Amino acid sequence: MNEKDLVDAVAASVDDSKTVTGETIIAVLGVVTRSVTAGDVVQLDGFESVSMGQYPVRIGRNPSMGAEIQITAEKTLKVAVGKVFTDAVGGP
Template identity: 55%
Template structure:
């Protein structure tokens, strides 16, 4: 990813790496707080919730409690979907 961004922008790999790290850190911090990060045309990152449930240990078949957890959701934007589907 760093190489591709550096080649596309004509900048150095170090600068591209710093920009990508800053972007990822910003998105992570915002979504961790419960905010939605929307990139027009690409998609949006948000949080979801998974309820506690009972599961099974595949080795023993014993029931185990799986605790509730926050999840991260990505919803692709229309332009991104169209590009992937060749429309």
């Protein structure tokens, strides 16, 4: 499903115009993005929760030379799928 399909489905479901529905979806996704990047956890009960994690600085090995290298810290996105959504798609 792409963005247009999502807007069409939601607009039909709430009986509103596609323009207003599209703007609302974009606004909601913007709020979620800003919240997660600010360090908040966004939790939609039964569906999923989204948060930001971080890998620490660590030591690794260069596979071709075998020399130790320092791997920089990096941020990561954590997504945990909720039980209701997992059950709906037939997961474990």
